[in-house]
Amino acid sequence: MIDVALAISLHAPNDAVRDEIVPINRKYNIEAFLAGVRRYLAKSNANQGRVTVEYVMLDHVNDSTDDAHQLAEVLKDTPCKINLIPWNPFPGAPYGRSSNSRVDRFSKVLMEYGFTTIVRKTRGDDIDAACGQLAGEVIDRTKRTLKKKMAGEPIKVQTV
Structure with missing residues (x-):
């Protein structure tokens, strides 16, 4: 058994959005990525058999309640906890930070599905x-x- 906890950077609920913000997704799409994660979890006893999913919140890019429902569906077969990370804007950044209300609504949707959700x-x-x-x-x-x-x-x- 592997005794190392795993954290992954997902950041999008679907391949169209993830292709834009995580370009390696074009080679290893979400389905392939999560299949690899589930194989890892089958051999790991770390973190109560769960992966930590990192999800940066980008204003009006990946932070709608529809995105939250899609994310819950994508992760339904992957034991995990989800860290929601407010984007840190900087001069010239292509994205903005999601409002606290959007982050809160997103988090609540995920919790309704039974996910442990932490807002950083x-x-x-x-x-x-x-x-x-x-x-x-x-x-x-x-x-x-x-x-x-x-x-x-x-x-x-x-x-x-």
């Missing part, structure tokens, strides 16, 4: 550093930079 707290979004996204000033702290500082030379700061 947003952290770091004030500095563009939430949920795998990082932007801001990076200070080089290498030995070379320390030598420059000690010599009174300016230290370069990069914005990424």
Whole structure:
């Protein structure tokens, strides 16, 4: 038996939406992906035999109650808990964050189907550093930079 818990990034209730936001879906569609997950779960005793499904909430892209019903149908044969993750918008981002009311309605639909659903707290979004996204000033702290500082030379700061 495998004793390692599994978390997957699903982010969409159907292949049309997932093709757009998770391009690898064009090669491994949702059905194939979840079949692999179920094979893994059959050999795992971790996390009470459930997978954690990560689902980022994108405003008017994958966050409607219809999307929630579709997601419940897609996951009906996959023992799981679902983490709903509010999108962290950043300048120039192609998506917006779902409103709290849309996230709440989405979550309630999933709970009606019996899924354990957790809405993640947003952290770091004030500095563009939430949920795998990082932007801001990076200070080089290498030995070379320390030598420059000690010599009174300016230290370069990069914005990424």
